[in-house]
Amino acid sequence: MFADISAQHWAFAIYVIGAIAICLTMIGLAALLGGRAQGRTKNKPFESGVDSVGTARLRFSAKFYLVAMFFVIFDVEALYLFAWSVSVRESGWVGFIEATIFIGLLLIGLVYLWRIGALEWSPRKPQLNNKNTD
Template sequence: MLAEYVPILLFIIVGLGLGAVLIVAGFILGPRRPDEEKLSPYECGFEAFEDSRMRFDVRYYLVALLFIIFDLEIAFLFPWAIVLDEVGLFGVAAMGLFLVILLIGFLYEWKKGALEWE
C-alpha cells in the first residue's frame, strides 16, 4: 500500500531538490553590480516622505476583510450554477438561503458604516 505513494514522494523530493539547486545557482552565478540607484528605497518615483512602517488605518483592513469574505462567498455560486439541473428544487432553496444570509450580512455592514470611507 505504501508503494503507491513512492511516485508522489519522489516527485516532492525532485521538486524540492530542483528548487534548491536553482536558488543556489542564482546566488552563485547571478550578477553583483550594486549601485546607489538600485539600493535606494523606491516609493512611486520620488523620495519617501514618511516612515515606511507607519500604521495603516483600521478601516483599510476592514474593507479588505469584507472584500475577501464577500468575494469568497460569491465564488460558491459558480459550482452551484454548473450543477443547477442536478440539484433540483432543494439546491435552489439552499442557495436562496445562502444568498439571504449573505444579503443580511451585507446590509448589516452597510448599516454599521463599515463600507463608508471618510
C-alpha cells in the same frame, strides 16, 4: 522491503527528490554566478531611480482591513453560489430555496453593514440640532 512500495509512491519520491535538486541547483548557481559588488549605494533601497524620503512604516486606516474582510466574505459567497449553479439541476427546488435563503441572509448582512455605516469611507459629519430653547 521495497517490493511493497507501489509505482505511484516511487513516482512521488522521484518528483520530490527532483524538486529539491532543482531548488538546490538554482540556489547554488545564484551563489556561484551572482554579483558580489559591495558599496554604500548597494545597501540603499531603489525606487525607480528616486532616492527614498521618509519612512516605509505608514499607518493605514482600519477601513482598509474592513474592506478586505468584506471582500473575503462576499468572495466566499460567490464560490458557494458557483458550486450551487453547477449542480442546480441535481439539487432541484430544495436547492433553489436553500440558495435563496443564503442570498437573503447575505443581503440582510449587507444592509446591516450599510445601516451601521461600516461601508462609509469618509468620517461622518456631526449632525447639528436646530432646537430653539427660548
